[in-house]
Amino acid sequence: MAMKSFPKPSELPVPAGAEGWERIYPYYLTFQPQLQEVEDAKFWFCDSQHWPTVFKPFETIGGEFAVKCLGQYNARHLMIPNANGIEFRIHLGYLYMSPIPVPEEQIAGRVPLFTERIGHYFANWDSLLTQWKTKVRGTIDEMEALTFEPLPDVVPMDDIVSGKAMDGSEVLLENYDRLIQLAYQNWQYHFEFLNLGYIAYLDFFNFCKEVFPDIPDQSIATMVQGVDMELFKPDDELKHLATLAVELGLQDRFGATDDVDGTLAGIEAAPRGAEWIERYRQAQDPWFNFTVGNGFYGHDKYWKDHQEIPLGYIADYIRRLDEGQTIVRPTEELIAEKERIVEEYRELLDDDVRDMFDAKRGLAATAYPYVENHNFYIEHWTMGVFWRKVRELSRMLQAQGFWDQPDDLLYLNRNEVRDALFDLATGWGVGAPGGPVGGLHWRPVIEERRCIVDALKTARPAPALNTPPASITEPFTRMLWGITTEQVQQWLGDGDDTEGGLRGMAASPGVVEGVARVITDADQLADVQQDEILVATVTAPSWGPIFGKIKATVTDIGGMMSHAAIVCREYGLPAVTGTGSASTTIRTGQRLRVDGTKGVVTVLDAPEVTGPGAHSHHHDAAPDAGAPAHA
Known part of the structure; x- marks a missing residue:
């Protein structure tokens, strides 16, 4: 029988040796015993997308600053009519979030404030964004x-x-x-x-759903894709460096990239090697200020400090170039596909509605x-x-x-x-x-x-706590984390039966079959082989260099606007995000079929998948040892 709610915070067992864990975090970040009734009445989801490992005490700073500042723009700056910020707590070392709705009677009063404020930004977008970069750089x-x-x-x-x-x-x-x-x-x-950025996309998204009731979410996302994004620049720099190394005949100098000093000295000593080294130095500022993690942990490794990481990626790109592979992103194809889809939908509209469509899509x-x-x-x-x-x-x-x-x-x-x-x-x-x-x-x-x-690290977090609401409407929760009403029901084992597989978000279209490679830590990225299917709790934007190697991506958490979804669409790879438990239930080496158009991952060989979001007819199968506590 499927459970209709997730465990309460107080019901989760404390791992042996972690007793008294609450004391190591700021008092305001843990669930309060005297507020138990109030806090148990709220639905909380685990943001393992941004915080996949247990916080050390100093590291809560990233979670606190990020979620507090997200909230202030909803609730105090922009006055978004239907969404305040997100309450957050640390429980058993992981970050849980609960979106705060705006009371029905306050929504109308916020609309004029909201319209005036976002109007200012959208009317002055380019100059304000230039000013933003100056502020941040300062x-x-x-x-x-x-x-x-x-x-x-x-x-x-x-x-x-x-x-x-x-x-x-x-x-x-x-x-x-x-x-x-x-x-x-x-x-x-x-x-x-x-x-x-989310508001503009969501406004276009909702408009499309209204005028084209059957439009797939992916088609809407495709209509804004194929752009030259700065987040891809670090990876693009590595591709340029690999291409230059091949042009200068330096391929044999990349055999032992773990020895950074030796590799760089070997390149410099080669004929025309100094030319490559000069280009390599130029690329570092600012593009090597890039982490293999996500920037929220003290242990995240940055390219600048660990140059064996970018050098290893360059060596892999050189190998692929020597094998005759194309390493550049298929930007032109993406843009052509975008224009085709935009045109198809535009043609279905009357002139006045078409103008509105163009304006909203442009924004x-x-x-x-x-x-x-x-x-x-x-x-x-x-x-x-x-x-x-x-x-x-x-x-x-x-x-x-x-x-x-x-x-x-x-x-x-x-x-x-x-x-x-x-x-x-x-x-x-x-x-x-x-x-x-x-x-x-x-x-x-x-x-x-x-x-x-x-x-605390010995236990995986429960994906959610308490009873989910009848419907989840907060835009960020849906767009970024992929926490939708349907997905939560899926985690609770109440969705359509998907035999031998998992259901998630159809995040990037296409169907492929291949061998799974489960990655739980950025240090394992070197293990990823050509044409494998990446299965991860979450992917970081800095994993770009392996997206040219893999066939598809499957993640535990993430919505249409998660990094995994956006990056896969820009690389033209199928992706299913927000499966809830792929990384704990799929094993490296299993053959998978990933259907990014329908949002279904099928395991084509045993052992069978169990756990939240997974369905088979063997309901008495033991849950996977690494699966979340409520599996």
């Missing part, structure tokens, strides 16, 4: 300039003579506060245009690229610089004896770090022989928290 440059130097043994004589009368500890404290503020600043900028096509491009500037570039500075600070405090591992600062929350800095300033400033007490205090705390985080 924040990044200021962040780059921050330093975390150890305090001197003696204040320099120059500071005595100049009458500065300060010891340098104020710079340390100010720079830390400024680092946090600058990250917050760029997250506020992040959503200034993002919500507008969506203008605003749509930002939905992906912002990602490079904020998640990748801003957060890459942010985490680099956090690591610098952590290592400085490690050298002062505060903790043992270089990145242990991540086990403190951001306010505790400020306490640690003041402890450092005090112990040093008064000349105490023992110095700061931080080492005594923080080592056992960090060890305890490390054990809790590791224990």
Whole structure:
């Protein structure tokens, strides 16, 4: 019998060793016992699309800034008539969200405010977007300039003579506060245009559904695709570098790309190798400020700091070029397909409706690229610089004896770090022989928290909590996360029977068969072989270089506007997103049929798939060990 609701937060078992986990996160991020009745009455879904692994205490900053700033643009800036922000909580180390509707009686009053505000943006789109880039770049440059130097043994004589009368500890404290503020600043900028991009697309989407009741979601998405997006620039740069390496006859210099220095020295020593190296250096600024993760974790690896990653991708592109493959995206075909579909639908309309169609489509096509491009500037570039500075600070405090591992600062929350800095300033400033007490205090705390985080990682999150509403209307929830009324029912085992397979969102059209490659961590990307089908909890935009290698993509979470969906459409690959459990129920090596037109993934060989979203006639099959708790 299918369950009609998901478990309540209090019903989920705490993994052994994670007892007391609530204490490691800010008090306002966990479910409150005294609000249990209120919070249990709300539907919460897990955003494993952006936060697929357990938070260390410092890392909640990304979740807090992102979701708070998304909400402020809905609820305080743009006054979206039917959607406020999204409440969020951390439960058992994962982030859960609950969209906040606008009470029926307030909707009409917000419409004129909303119209005036978005009217301003859409009327001045290009100049405002140029201004946006200047603002964001200014924040990044200021962040780059921050330093975390150890305090001197003696204040320099120059500071005595100049009458500065300060010891340098104020710079340390100010720079830390400024680092946090600058990250917050760029997250506020992040959503200034993002919500507008979704609104323009959603407006066009709803209009199409009204005038063409049977139009597939994919056809609407196709009508704005085939654009030159900045988010694809890092990958395009690698393709140019691979093409140049082939032109210059440097293929044999890419045999051991894990040795970055050796590879670059070998290229430079080759005839015309210096020409390639010069082009490689140019590509790095800014395009190597790109992470294989998504920018929300301190452990995310950036190309700039781990050049074996881009060099490995370049080597793979060189191999494909030598095999005679085409490595460029099929942009011209995509544009031709877009124009064909636009024309077909336009012809069905009367003149007055056609004008409205053109206006709405034009607006969506203008605003749509930002939905992906912002990602490079904020998640990748801003957060890459942010985490680099956090690591610098952590290592400085490690050298002062505060903790043992270089990145242990991540086990403190951001306010505790400020306490640690003041402890450092005090112990040093008064000349105490023992110095700061931080080492005594923080080592056992960090060890305890490390054990809790590791224990929380042993359990996969439940995809949702509590009873879903009769219908889900909040636009972001549907578009970005793919949390629709139908999909939630599917997770609860209440959808159409899909024998031996999973049902998700028809995110990018086409049908292919191939061998599954399940990826749960960006470090496994090197394992992906030519023509496999990628199965993942979620894909990051920075996985672009493998999209030319694979046949299709299947994800656990994500809607029509998720990165996986957008990237697959731009690469012309079938995709099914939002299956709920593909990554925990499909095994690497199984043969799959992916139908991105219908949103169905079929496993063509045993073992049979079980778990939420999966259906077979063997209802007594044991759920997969890695499947979410309610499977």
